[in-house]
Amino acid sequence: MGKKTLHCLLLLLCLSGLVPCSAGLVFWTAVVDIKYTTSNNQTVEKYCECGVFGRNSPLEKAFGIVTLPKGDPKGCGPDPVYNRNASSPPWIALVKRGNCTFSEKINAAKRQGAAGVLVYNLDGSGNSTSHMAHSDAPGIVAVMIGNFQGMEIVKLVKNGTEVQMLISLGSPHGPWMDSYWLYFLSIAFFVVTAAAITYFVFISANRLYNLGRHRRAERRLKNEAKKAIKRLQVRTLRKEDEETTNDSNMCAVCIESYRPGEVVTVLTCDHIFHKTCIEPWLLERRTCPMCKCDILKALGVEEEPKDNIPTNSPPDVTVVTVTGGEPMYEVPLTDPGSFDPERHQHLYDNRAFEGESEPSRG
Structure with a gap:
């Protein structure tokens, strides 16, 4: 085997190892759209790109009526956790982070036929979110939102308001998509372009000089x-x-x-x-x-x-x-x-x- 072939194989191995790592660093935001009717028959619609899809969640839309778990807001109890069944209209489980793993929360809602699971963060965390992993609960849309957004929806549901929710795909994010990386890539692009143009001008001038000579x-x-x-x-x-x-x-x-x-x-x-x-x-x-x-x-x-x-x-x-x-x-x-x-x-x-x-x- 020649040296060039060996180098190509080593490069492919390195790239094959980098691809899963880079894919793991990418996360997708979720657009959370809620719609409800107030007591004076006014329809209110709010939306924000404030959610983050789970690592093992399909990047798909999910629509349904927001449903809270019975008793424990963290949705970690034994079945049945929700007052829903397979014949119910489409619904989305809204649970709080903590007490059990993400997979356990998601599977509890999945077993009762939820169209998706919305997990809101712990108290005191503000509107911060995390890229949650739930390898034991694939095949269902799972999104995390901040504590403030989650508590706002919880209050509406507890007050007897029927809240309809639509979860849709937002935009990808990763290290190279950060603003600093964009600046770096832009500068690098201009530097490489300037270097290429300089090299081309130098080669052309050298050729013209040699031709004239x-x-x-x-x-x-x-x-x-x-x-x-x-x-x-x-x-x-x-x-x-x-x-x-x-x-x-x-x-x-x-x-x-x-x-x-x-x-x-x-x-x-x-x-x-x-x-x-x-x-x-x-x-x-x-x-x-x-x-x-x-x-x-x-x-x-x-x-x-x-x-x-x-x-x-x-x-x-x-x-x-x-x-x-x-x-x-x-x-x-x-x-x-x-x-x-x-x-x-x-x-x-x-x-x-x-x-x-x-x-x-x-």
């Missing part, structure tokens, strides 16, 4: 290639030349044989190509198509500063160097002992850049 480098190399192409030897082929007499000699760029009258360019590696074929190639690649010889390095189009040239060098000598290196060899511009008028006519006579060529000397 690459374009400038390509432009500089093309300018150097133009200078190097001007210095290459250009010849016009004649019938008696070896290139035209042998059909095996052909231009490696266009794969066509040479013909008399065609203009060819001789690279520094002595390979010959059609002038119109090789110049676009050299502008883009700057190397010989056959041997990959770099014309910029071979011709040394970037001359050394004058301070680095020896003062005793002959006036008619150009020092040609590989860029960034030491002087490799010297090429005389004029050699009176080997003067060839035909060769001299075409040496460095490149018409590819006629607009940039220097005026001919008189």
Whole structure:
């Protein structure tokens, strides 16, 4: 098993353990709606989101007439606890917390057919509630409300008022739903968004910078290639030349044989190509198509500063160097002992850049 698979399994195990924990921390509020008629025939309706569903309670609605237990308000006595039976209209048991477990209170009402159980908190607790657990009494709506709300309903029922109650689902609550957690999540969202935008801007700026730098480098190399192409030897082929007499000699760029009258360019590696074929190639690649010889390095189009040239060098000598290196060899511009008028006519006579060529000397 690979490391990545093992890490995924460990992560799933951690998440599977966190899900029940997080579900246990979530609780749902309950909306308690009561309706009754006063002695002067006025209908009063009150509601508040003041209840909390039990941990084992179904999150459903419950409707019925509020009913108090006989004798003990905490509903912990033996059956029958309520003056109700299965044939009675829907009713909701209202009991006080204490004396016995929540499950015992809820089961006592459930056995007599209650539609739901409303537990109100102990005296002195105000309107505080708790998330009650009743694992032994599932399958019935069970809600806790505060002591003040519960005592208000108890007084109405004890005074003979029939109180109708509707319990409905409120809203979920949990640690991450608290206002502080909302602030934290909002701030974290903006921080992550700002970091993502900053990263995107940085990456985009870096790419644009590198692209501009690459374009400038390509432009500089093309300018150097133009200078190097001007210095290459250009010849016009004649019938008696070896290139035209042998059909095996052909231009490696266009794969066509040479013909008399065609203009060819001789690279520094002595390979010959059609002038119109090789110049676009050299502008883009700057190397010989056959041997990959770099014309910029071979011709040394970037001359050394004058301070680095020896003062005793002959006036008619150009020092040609590989860029960034030491002087490799010297090429005389004029050699009176080997003067060839035909060769001299075409040496460095490149018409590819006629607009940039220097005026001919008189």
